[in-house]
Amino acid sequence: MTQELLTGNEILVRGALAAGAKMMTGYPITPTTEIAEHWSAAAAKDPALQFLQTEDEMSAGFALIGANLAGIKAFTASAGPGNVLMQDAFSMAENMRLPTVAFIMQRGGPSTGTVIYSQQEVNLTCFGGNGEGLRIVYSTSGPQDLYDYSIKAFNSAWKYRFPTFLLGDGYQAKMLSKVQIYDPREKNIEIIDPTAYLLNPNKSADEFINLRNTYNLEEELAEVVTSHQRAFQDIAPEVVEYEDLHTLDAEVVIFAHGIVAAAAKEAQKILRTKNIKVGLFRPITLSPFPVDSAIQVLANKKAVLFVESSLGQFARLVKGHLNFPYQLKVYELFRPAIGIDVWEIIHKIEEIFKEVKHG
Amino acid sequence: MAEESNNLPVSWKRSSLPHQFCPGCGQAEALKILGYAIDELGIQRQTVYATDIGCSLLSWNLFDVDSIQTHHGRATPVAVGFKLARKEAIVIALMGDGGGYAIGAQHLVNATMRDDKITAILINNANYAMTGGQMAPTTLISQKTTTTPLGRQQQNFGYPIHGPEMLSQIAAPGAFIARGSATDFQTLLNLFKKAVQNQIDGRGFSFVEVLAMCPVNWKTNAQESLAFVEKMAKIYPLGEIHPSKENR
Numbered sequence: 001m002t003q004e005l006l007t008g009n010e011i012l013v014r015g016a017l018a019a020g021a022k023m024m025t026g027y028p029i030t031p032t033t034e035i036a037e038h039w040s041a042a043a044a045k046d047p048a049l050q051f052l053q054t055e056d057e058m059s060a061g062f063a064l065i066g067a068n069l070a071g072i073k074a075f076t077a078s079a080g081p082g083n084v085l086m087q088d089a090f091s092m093a094e095n096m097r098l099p100t101v102a103f104i105m106q107r108g109g110p111s112t113g114t115v116i117y118s119q120q121e122v123n124l125t126c127f128g129g130n131g132e133g134l135r136i137v138y139s140t141s142g143p144q145d146l147y148d149y150s151i152k153a154f155n156s157a158w159k160y161r162f163p164t165f166l167l168g169d170g171y172q173a174k175m176l177s178k179v180q181i182y183d184p185r186e187k188n189i190e191i192i193d194p195t196a197y198l199l200n201p202n203k204s205a206d207e208f209i210n211l212r213n214t215y216n217l218e219e220e221l222a223e224v225v226t227s228h229q230r231a232f233q234d235i236a237p238e239v240v241e242y243e244d245l246h247t248l249d250a251e252v253v254i255f256a257h258g259i260v261a262a263a264a265k266e267a268q269k270i271l272r273t274k275n276i277k278v279g280l281f282r283p284i285t286l287s288p289f290p291v292d293s294a295i296q297v298l299a300n301k302k303a304v305l306f307v308e309s310s311l312g313q314f315a316r317l318v319k320g321h322l323n324f325p326y327q328l329k330v331y332e333l334f335r336p337a338i339g340i341d342v343w344e345i346i347h348k349i350e351e352i353f354k355e356v357k358h359g
Numbered sequence: 360m361a362e363e364s365n366n367l368p369v370s371w372k373r374s375s376l377p378h379q380f381c382p383g384c385g386q387a388e389a390l391k392i393l394g395y396a397i398d399e400l401g402i403q404r405q406t407v408y409a410t411d412i413g414c415s416l417l418s419w420n421l422f423d424v425d426s427i428q429t430h431h432g433r434a435t436p437v438a439v440g441f442k443l444a445r446k447e448a449i450v451i452a453l454m455g456d457g458g459g460y461a462i463g464a465q466h467l468v469n470a471t472m473r474d475d476k477i478t479a480i481l482i483n484n485a486n487y488a489m490t491g492g493q494m495a496p497t498t499l500i501s502q503k504t505t506t507t508p509l510g511r512q513q514q515n516f517g518y519p520i521h522g523p524e525m526l527s528q529i530a531a532p533g534a535f536i537a538r539g540s541a542t543d544f545q546t547l548l549n550l551f552k553k554a555v556q557n558q559i560d561g562r563g564f565s566f567v568e569v570l571a572m573c574p575v576n577w578k579t580n581a582q583e584s585l586a587f588v589e590k591m592a593k594i595y596p597l598g599e600i601h602p603s604k605e606n607r
Contacts, residue, residue, distance in 0.1 A: 050443050055468070056465060066436065072445075199445065208425055209426070211427045212428040
């Protein structure tokens with residue numbers, strides 16, 4: 001294990017390499033472009049690595065599918081309008097349960113928006129395309145997460161065979177920070193080998209594999225989608241991850257994800273020194289969502305505060321899973337497309353405590 | 360041609376017969392010829408066949424060849440990604456004139472520019488057949504379709520696209536580019552074999568456009584269908600088209 005000073009985009013490339021990725025497909029878009037650049041630099045030195053700069057993000061997604069069908073680990077990275085185009089390929093991956101990995105570093109939206117930061121690609125990444133949102137989505141909260149979860153994203157994709165996303169943002173992508181880089185074997189993390197869907201060397205000579213994602217009858221497709229959903233529900237208990245920080249004695253719980261959860265964590269520390277009993281629940285997997293843990297956390301609480309850099313995409317996701325209303329008040333701190341300061345969260349919580357006490 | 364059922368390509372999957380195409384369809388004929396090409400080259404077990412949306416998807420399980428089905432011209436990038444991952448594989452992407460020249464045109468253009476070592480086959484039947492006969496980029500001037508009830512007018516929709524000629528302008532010198540017809544068995548067989556051989560030899564990108572009859576949407580009988588393909592061949596010249604020298 002070594003400690004290194006790296007940008008987030010560099011960390012993601014190191015994670016992909018550690019996970020055994022052999023190919024990246026992609027189209028440059030801020031704030032993810034350096035992922036393609038650092039991967040290209042690695043590929044220039046190592047003939048076992050491939051980089052394909054595609055004509056657009058649709059091509060990046062579909063070429064990635066082609067490479068995965070051939071039995072190597074390939075991935076892509078994108079943001080904003082690029083993430084929009086890529087959903088075409090991820091829908092196909094969802095329908096066929098293909099292991100795709102994409103690093104999504106959110107930028108401002110709608111549309112071209114801004115180039116640097118947001119949390120507005122939650123809906124798109126969790127539910128994009130004309131499917132049912134059967135995807136694994138890890139929302140990272142800082143540099144170490146980028147390394148740990150980029151490795152995990154590949155393992156989950158190939159183990160569970162659902163499209164898998166690492167959802168970060170431009171701040172995390174561009175930030176230069178210290179990070180622990182390790183060989184997964186040092187931590188007894190087993191790297192899952194890819195297998196070829198087509199031209200698999202282990203199949204018999206008279207066996208031919210014909211794959212499709214089109215069906216003739218409504219019933220046929222309904223059966224496929226239903227069985228995918230059952231498989232997704234079955235894996236959910238072992239996939240879901242979250243951070244639960246001091247929620248047990250808390251009267252009010254903050255719900256936040258990604259880098260905003262990092263700000264909320266700092267706010268919580270300061271508030272706790274003032275003896276304000278605030279808890280923090282941070283889902284790491286936005287999909288599948290840690291439903292049972294979130295329900296437990298909110299039992300007997302007075303209020304919940306949703307904090308996010310969007311107009312409630314995350315809050316709606318949570319509410320959709322938890323069958324609101326509860327006996328608790330719901331507060332919101334929504335800042336679409338801008339970062340959220342620690343003090344903003346502290347002031348909001350202090351206001352909420354006053355109201356809760358007097359109300 | 361009753362005896363022909365015994366002579367179908369070895370690489371056609373017997374359990375998928377009869378095929379799903381309409382009677383008289385030129386695409387079925389082209390895919391039979393492709394089957395013979397695969398047989399004669401002896402590549403059934405090294406080949407990956409990527410098919411697309413529209414009528415082309417009816418061939419998703421037509422071959423005893425490993426295959427994948429996608430849509431909107433994305434058969435090309437799927438093939439490109441596969442080939443990059445497995446250089447020894449022979450990868451053939453099949454698409455229609457919508458997938459290749461309209462909704463996924465960028466893929467075909469950029470695969471040609473990058474000189475990706477794949478073989479792309481495009482069926483030109485001058486309309487969007489699966490959706491019921493709408494205008495395609497290949498629809499002829501004054502040809503009636505369901506979205507050009509008065510016939511395609513140049514003022515509104517431009518001139519028919521000449522795909523192989525366009526690609527030849529950006530193709531690398533080692534590329535193989537040609538146009539054949541589903542009505543000329545032997546010539547098309549040779550073009551398919553040359554295109555795939557070009558890939559096997561690692562010379563570069565290969566592309567064959569195939570003029571194909573669509574009697575159901577053209578509303579033509581057998582004789583009229585053949586006559587319409589002849590008319591198409593006057594606008595879309597048959598044969599190999601050498602990559603432009605300027606690209607050397």
